[in-house]
Amino acid sequence: MPKAAEIDIVSVSKIYGATTAVHAISLKIPAGSYCCFLGPSGCGKTSTLRMIAGHESISSGDLRLGHVVVTDFPPARRNTAMMFQSYALFPHLDLVDNVAFSLKMKGVDKETRRAKALAMLRLMQMEAYAGRRPAQLSGGQQQRVALARALITEPEALLLDEPLSALDPFLKIRMRAELKKLQKTLGITFVHVTHSQEEAMALADLIVVMNDGRIEQAAAPRIVFEQPATAFVARFMGDHNVLSGRVSAIRDGIVEMEAAGGPRFAVRDIAQEIGAPIDIGIRTDRVRLEPASEKTLGFQAVVSNIEYRGASVKLTVSGAGSDDFTVIVSDADYFNKTVSVGDAVSLSWALEDVVPLGRLSA
Template sequence: MTKSADIELAAVSKAYGQTIAVHPVSLKIPAATYCCLLGPSGCGKTSTLRMIAGHESVTSGDVLLGNANVTDLPPASRGTAMMFQSYALFPHLDLVDNVAFSLKMKGVDKEARRREALEMLALMQLEPYANRRPAQLSGGQQQRVALARALITKPEALLLDEPLSALDPFLKIRMRAELKKLQTSLGISFIHVTHSQEEAMALADLIVVMNAGRIEQAATPRQVFEQPATAFVARFMGDHNVISGRVVESGEDHTVIETTAGIRFQAPASAAPVGQMLDLALRTDRVVIGGEIEPLLGFNGVVSGVEYLGATVKIAVAGAGIDEFTIVTSDAAYFAMPVKPGDAVPLSWSARDVITLGKADA
């Protein structure tokens, strides 16, 4: 449908008076990439998206689209299109006129813009509803109209601000699949803001995890899942336990840390010197309940909660000076050896499953 271009943020920052919403961030999003900006509320992801779109001025740094520096260009001149969370459809116009609105503003004649609008509605499987008003459509249909209206400008990148947040869980999953299919068929970049880890994992080629106005990690979903870069990423993605302690032994083939409770754990060899604080990560599904505990590779804890989730069971355990410790096991494994809150349990893991975490850039 249209060409795509690399998008690059070069030390881009955003300040509102004395408040820094986005510290200088640098990021390259290759052409035709589905990129998710992921993080909790207030982390700077929407401000970053709006700076790419031109709806928010850049305090410092540059926004590059292909070979063009678009930092100071208005939104309509950037080669990007933005789909807002609220959809912002015109209630008094039918779908054709809603979709064709930007072409009307550009002075495209009525026949040509109606033809293009109908083509976009056909792409969204909404042609039969062309003469309806937005209020006569479901939430999912309204979203597809908003998508059609954004895409009719033939952008090099489509920017989406929490596009699935207003939909019910079943429709979210369906629209997720449609968005990915659409991005693949159009061959342009989608940059999608979300606070849902599941959504980002399902959609993205590139996940950019943000926290407190900084990028903690930018990597593929598999890398973010299996090799979180920082303690924040490990905790936020929800699939790793984080063990924090002070380095008490630093050898050639391993490191040993000690928690505030005086319990010691083994980690891979690290450059961290004795006395420095170090964070380790351990996947929640790699912890074994019961059995022998190898030295430095487990601890005795007390079950503090059990959540049955269908195919899996989530077990929270307290102990060893670790703030939160979670085990995710299969339902079959859990019911073969069930535990309940208050039970004392030995936990163990393999040395190869322990990851040494870095620190976020200051």
């Protein structure tokens, strides 16, 4: 069984000409964990993965795998393996020779490498297809072969560049379950790049949310979901509304915020000055379609869109300076008291459902 490596990224930057793709990021990925880098296109997550692999040079900073600084090591010396988005299988070779290829390049004898390749195909439940070529396989089967080929060298870390993006929705769900099971079985460090919030939540022990070449938040999925660190994380994860304004009062540990258009809201436990800009997050499923009371907060809004989702209904409303404030209600609650596009509605939530959001420094 291969050992797992801790990955320590220390003030690592990547610069392409006049463009900085990754801005001096620092991160520790625990050995044996499943880490997902998450963010929109162009945020720097793939550049970071490729620097870990050694396929991109590091412009500044250092990278440590286990106890070894590998900043200047070529990919072959890092004891990592990378699975590419395209799978990059050799069309003219059967599955055994595809999986065994890296061992062949290392000079391992034919009998030994074929035995190891068959063992890896057995692990991936692909042994029955050993004599086939990639074109004779489905997308999910090709992915399993690519995984077998990456794992045959017994890496300390497996690096995956959007491995599920080419699969249909049903197969994606099945394959992510298999990836999680495989990672737990092998016990090695997995680093997985994705732009899918659902995928990261389902797979990761550690989610690293990136934006514009910087890390906005690195935490366990539940923390990212319940306590987004910044307005970007709250918006990108899609489970919090963001309201922006300025601090209008501070008393007894409660900060009062005045939003665009005049509504005032409160948030606990945040040090601010009067007049300072402030962002707050409110979980979309904690907002109620009812007027605010003495114990709750809220505002008046106008419904702009309604989406039926089966067990829930998503309402988009405008008000308090937001054009896309979202409310998720159960289907039973919605159909007990339906509303239509254009209707005025009262919204409310509890003070404990308000999350103070930080602002990432440049």
